[in-house]
Amino acid sequence: MQESLVYENRTKIAVAFILGWLIPGAGHIYLKKTARGVIFFLCIMALFSMGIFLQGALVGLDFADFFGFLKWFAEVGSGLVYLVAVGAGIGAGEITSFTYDYGNIFLYTAGLLNMLIMLDTFDISVGRKN
Amino acid sequence: MGHFSSLVLYSVLVSIVFALLTKDTQKERALYFLKMFAAFVGLSILSAWFMYLFPFW
Structure with missing residues (x-):
């Protein structure tokens, strides 16, 4: 039998989802899961x-390079902090640094994990998860 | 930051997030965190030693 989900409060679902993207953990705080939201925020x-500190590079959107697009997609998941950092010119990356690859992995992981956290807010909003 | 300290920090942070996302009770989360952290660090060290056997590749 297919699971029936409650989509009654679409505004709440959308606000939690978008807040969760802009500020990691904010979606959970909005849904009154404060402790979880704060921990998510701190981890992301x-x-x-650490990605910036380890000389990782923040990439811009580039449709011409498929892998460049994937990198951008992973990093933009971090939300506002990515946009602010790119706007401020932070995260140029230092390819000669031995921590360059580590930095990139930290940056990709931050964005991708935040996407999972956003999906978690969706599950909580529709009552699939506590 | 060295290789190992980066690995440990990465493992701690990712394990915390996955434990909170996938488990519901504190006990389950703690156990999941420990298992995932141990797997990250343990498998990385095992892989490193495995690569040590092939120094010219």
Whole structure:
């Protein structure tokens, strides 16, 4: 039997989802899962900050390069912090640094994990998960 | 930051997020965190030693 989901409050679902993208963990805080949201925020910010600290590169959107697009897609998942960092010219990346690849992995992981966290807010919003 | 400290920090942060996402009770989360962290670090060290057998590749 197919699971029936409650989509009654679409605004709440959308707000939690978008907040969760803009500020990691904010979607959970909006859904009154404060402790979980704060921990998510700290973990994603730590991953992103370490990525920058380890000389990882923030890439811009480039449809001509498929792998470049995938990198951008992974990094943009971090939300506002990615946009602010790119706007401020942070994250140029230092390819000669031995931590360059580590930095990139931290940055990709921060964005991709935040996408999973956003999906979690969706599950909580529709009552599939507590 | 060295290779190993980067690995440990990465493993801690990712394991925390996955434990919170996939488990519901504190006990389950703690156990899942420990297992995932141990798997990250343990398998990385095993892989490193395995690669040590092939120094010219």
